[in-house]
Amino acid sequence: MFLFLLVCHQRHYKTVTMSFIEYGDTIKDGDTAIVFLGHESMFPVKVQHGTVTQTKYGVIRHSMDLIGKKYGSKVTCSKGGWVFILHPTPELWTMNLPHRTQILYSTDISIITMMLELKPGSIVCESGTGSGSLSHALIRTVAPTGHLYTVEFHQQRAEKAREEFREHGVEHLVTVTNQDICKNGFGVSNIADAVFLDIPSPWEAIGHAKAALKAEGGRICSFSPCIEQVQRTCLAMEEYGFTEINTLEILLRVYNECESAYLLRFRYESCKVMRLPAWLITESVFPWSRVQLHRGLLAALGSTASYCVLASANHFGYTEVK
Numbered sequence: 001m002f003l004f005l006l007v008c009h010q011r012h013y014k015t016v017t018m019s020f021i022e023y024g025d026t027i028k029d030g031d032t033a034i035v036f037l038g039h040e041s042m043f044p045v046k047v048q049h050g051t052v053t054q055t056k057y058g059v060i061r062h063s064m065d066l067i068g069k070k071y072g073s074k075v076t077c078s079k080g081g082w083v084f085i086l087h088p089t090p091e092l093w094t095m096n097l098p099h100r101t102q103i104l105y106s107t108d109i110s111i112i113t114m115m116l117e118l119k120p121g122s123i124v125c126e127s128g129t130g131s132g133s134l135s136h137a138l139i140r141t142v143a144p145t146g147h148l149y150t151v152e153f154h155q156q157r158a159e160k161a162r163e164e165f166r167e168h169g170v171e172h173l174v175t176v177t178n179q180d181i182c183k184n185g186f187g188v189s190n191i192a193d194a195v196f197l198d199i200p201s202p203w204e205a206i207g208h209a210k211a212a213l214k215a216e217g218g219r220i221c222s223f224s225p226c227i228e229q230v231q232r233t234c235l236a237m238e239e240y241g242f243t244e245i246n247t248l249e250i251l252l253r254v255y256n257e258c259e260s261a262y263l264l265r266f267r268y269e270s271c272k273v274m275r276l277p278a279w280l281i282t283e284s285v286f287p288w289s290r291v292q293l294h295r296g297l298l299a300a301l302g303s304t305a306s307y308c309v310l311a312s313a314n315h316f317g318y319t320e321v322k
Helices: 062-066 090-096 106-115 133-142 155-167 206-212 227-239 265-274
Strands: 032-038 041-046 052-055 058-061 074-076 082-086 123-127 147-152 174-178 194-197 219-224 243-248 255-263 279-287 307-312
Touching (some): 041 090, 090 106, 090 133
Parallel strands (some): 194 219
Antiparallel strands (some): 255 279
16 A cells, blocks of 8 residues: 655745745845756756856846846746746755765655654754755754754864855854764753764764753664664663664655556547547556665665664663663
8 A cells, every 4th residue: 555645835935034944035146046947957056146057948147037036936048948946945955965975865854853853942963964964954943942063073064064054044053063073072961852973983972972962851863874883873872871772764765647648559440430539648657766775774784775773861870771
């Protein structure tokens, strides 16, 4: 049995400065916008006065074609083709961001957000920041009163993440730290509602994760590309008193719907006599043949699977695991 979800979006815009957590109505100089050529072809642009962007449909002139137009507008390019200019969202950013590292996609991000029980006002600690795919989604989830503390070992990636958060209007909701999480921790204690780890050796950071979590309750999630990492992480979680440990694998298969026409050759003569159409129009539903494979253990065997270990914290002494 299949459960088919039909998903559509309706955005309500208001006049604000561009931000990934508040939807503005008008494209302004300095905004980040998404140029949509099709579901399989889109890219981000930094809107700047006097700049042009080349597409396969021709040139987009920022001053004349973008600035002052409404988000969602259909823009005609110099060759006569057209594109849509979309307001950025964490989901669109995940699909179009510059990859400084492997990233998490929306399938895993959604289950991570749900299982960590995040909501507006939550305090979250994350390591590493990487390309910022998950970070943008976490920020949007905890806004407007929550906060994300994200730690990145690589200095240039940390600096680039700060720059992007500032450009995307969310810098007040995130603190980026450049340090080794396994040695120095998150730099905060007993305040986090949830901790997320996406690092090569998460078992070395479990102690720091526990120190960052609030004194009562709290949840932790670790994302790893192979089962051996998951096994070591689970042992470390048990050692530090975490309970209700689960390992998950999340797989997504998208189905496409289209209309097909078939020539009824065997009925052609009878169709002529009865004045019926010789073509049969049918609706077809079939799965896409292409899927994004790098995921990690949220949980399955093999380097292309995605494993995520989730656990609950039990502070003030350790839980005895039998």
